[in-house]
Amino acid sequence: MNPGVVKLQDLQKEIYGQVAEVIDQHERGIKPEDDSHATIFHSLLDSGLPDEEKALKRLGMDGFSLIRAGTESVSSTMSILTYHVLSNPHILRKLRKELETVFPDPAVLPSCAELETLPYLTGVVQEGLRLSYGAGHRLQRIAPNDVLQYKGWAIPPGTSTGMTNFHVHNNPEIFPDPKTFNPERWIENPRLDKYLLSFSKGTRNCVGLNLAYEEFYMSTAGIFRRLAMELFETDDSDVEYQYDNYTPKARLDSKGVRVFVK
Known part of the structure; x- marks a missing residue:
């Protein structure tokens, strides 16, 4: 009904894709090249948070909030x-x-x-x-x-x-x-x-x-x-x-x- 929403959905998909890539690399033990390439999500995955707080759905929503609220x-x-x-x-x-x-x-x-x-x-x-x-x-x-x-x-x-x-x-x-x-x-x-x-x-x-x-x-x-x-x-x-x-x-x-x- 509102074509502008499609752009919002595309942004959400892109963010979830990037977070999924970080999670995959973390599970395979692949570290960022150096500290300048580390992200908030690397820190969250390395933290002592419960597993449900590290799931793609949760981290994807966090990523969307960071972009939408902080840009x-x-x-x-x-x-x-x-x-x-x-x-x-x-x-x-x-x-x-x-x-x-x-x-x-x-x-x-x-x-x-x-x-x-x-x-x-x-x-x-x-x-x-x-x-x-x-x-x-x-x-x-x-x-x-x-x-x-x-x-x-x-x-x-x-x-x-x-x-x-x-x-x-x-x-x-x-x-x-x-x-x-x-x-x-x-x-x-x-x-x-x-x-x-x-x-x-x-x-x-x-x-x-x-x-x-x-x-x-x-x-x-x-x-x-x-x-x-x-x-x-x-x-x-x-x-x-x-x-x-x-x-x-x-x-x-x-x-x-x-x-x-x-």
């Missing part, structure tokens, strides 16, 4: 982050200057732990997350047994409640001048992360949060320390949230964020 969201945030950094030469200069302190040789990428100590890089990453929002629509939550108190309202148990990240991330009382990409706001007030909802909060927050942050730190550092770029036929309308496709989308005819690598 579009990360790439969207990196695109928006890249646009704003390249749109603001003073931010680009300041970011590169800070990166040089722990990244003097462009060929040798520092560890994520080293990069996480850089306050301006952290501000750039947090602003990228703030303006990419994560999920675009209201994420529903239900407290089955408790009365929730919100300001003057008592919300009865079993009531579905929700809020949208967009309204929080653009609240000028929390983030003054919210449409401006301003990494300094995170340096001046590190506890702003209390209001960053890109990964949701509480027991239902994103299980890939730490992996995603490592991707953001390593990718942002590598891209802006190693490459000289300029925007190509890209403006605010290519990154502004106009449509909710679960993840926020810009105008429908946008070609995305495009750059020249010089």
